[in-house]
Amino acid sequence: MAAVSSTLGIDFGTSNSAAGYMVDGKAQLIQVEGGETTLPTALFFDNEEKRIIFGREAQEALIGGDDGRYMRALKSLLGTPLMRESRVLLGKRMDFIAIVARFLAELKTRAETSTGQSFDRVLSGRPVMFHSSDEARNAQALVDLTECYELAGFKDVRFMAEPEAAALANRAVLSQGDLGLVVDIGGGTSDFTLFRQEGDAGIHILASKGVRIGGTDFDRGLSLEHVMPQLGMGSDIKHVFGAETHTAPHAVFTELATWQKIPFLYTREQRRAAQDLATYAVEPVLLNRLVKVLEEELGHDLAFAVEAGKIAANNPNASAPPEIKLDVLERGLCIPLPAAMMAATLASMATEIAQVATALAVQADVNIPNVNKLVFVGGSSMMSVVERAMRAAFPQAEVHRGAAMTAIVDGLVLASPHAFSSARG
Ligand SMILES: Nc1ncnc2c1ncn2[C@@H]1O[C@H](COP(=O)(O)OP(=O)(O)OP(=O)(O)O)[C@@H](O)[C@H]1O
Ligand SMILES: [Mg+2]
Structure with a gap:
């Protein structure tokens, strides 16, 4: 047995x-x-x-x-x-x-x-x-x-x-005396652990630090910048009386771009509010898309389309130009997402992630050039914008890729x- x-x-x-x-x-x-x-x-x-x-x-x-x-x-x-x-x-x-x-x-x-x-x-x-x-x-x-x-x-x-669990799983990729940094970028959070490989004694965890930024935030950022404007975010709504206009309220678009908020959007009040916006919109074509998304509960379909576009734009060997395909919303509607455009959208988040890692080194009293191995795990560690920011923050370190998902x-x-x-x- x-x-x-x-x-x-x-x-x-x-x-x-x-x-x-x-x-x-x-x-x-x-x-x-x-x-x-x-x-x-x-x-x-x-x-x-x-x-x-x-x-x-x-x-x-x-x-x-x-x-x-x-x-x-x-x-x-x-x-x-x-x-x-x-x-x-x-x-x-x-x-x-x-x-x-x-x-x-x-x-x-x-x-x-x-x-x-x-x-x-x-x-x-x-x-x-x-x-x-x-x-x-x-x-x-x-x-x-x-x-x-x-x-x-x-x-x-x-x-x-x-x-820390990821450090344990990757202890074999380091040699005795190595100073390693686990870079775990997941769907919801980015987590770091500094550890020393001590040979047969195993690993010694020095310190850990994390920040609530992950792949779902990349999805949200991409959606807000590239998809939501196609649904009327930032567009003008006429006043009921008079010739003045105001900008469509942001909240509904922010929630629609946020995975965990989507299930709460399909209420009668939200649908009515979207209808009203469409009625008075300067560009009703856009706001009518918002109405359709709320009526037909397409929020998650959009989020999946953004995530798929993100992964495609991150793949340097992709055969087709990367884009966010929104056929589910309107036949033939798709938004080009070249790698450089995605990098620009996600740059500030990637920088913030890398800053948390350097802050961890400072907190642990470790000299950044002494960190000689970066161990990347988590699905979003595959994002090149993250890898670039981490390599720039720890220029002396060699990059190892652990089993990203396990x-x-x-x-x-x-x-x-x-x-x-x-x-x-
Ligand atoms: N090839 C890829 N390129 C870029 N991102 C990817 C790729 N594959 C998966 N992702 C992203 O990785 C994220 C999921 O990673 P992972 O499974 O490590 O997260 P998680 O463990 O569920 O989240 P957390 O640890 O933050 O709670 C998703 O946001 C997904 O879009
Ligand atoms: Mg994880």
């Missing part, structure tokens, strides 16, 4: 989640959606079949136009008052604590079905900072996530900072046998 652990390591990500466990002293990732070891952190409440669909299937249901409510990027809501607000889904009142718990329970069940083993303890990753500068919100986010795990059926929950869960699993022997942390 293989020696297995009843502790699950879970990387609950803004965009993707993963789970694994120890088998015979080795970290093993679990297939949680068909043959895949990641499950997109997404749910679809299917009104027709009265059931909840998860992961890639949830995205397919959304794109296929099934009748229901899609949710993604829920991790970004942890710590906010919205977590405790309830709404009716499939005929039942649920708050977001229950919705996140439902996702985690599904991950647990799938892990158990896949391995034939039951898990009642979890070592979960956590970003260094759920919210950049609001300590109370940050602490509340951890309280919320703990509650979600407990509601999902875990009896004991411990946490480890995500970049390094964190790997590290969590590696740490899981020891996580429950110490005091709760």
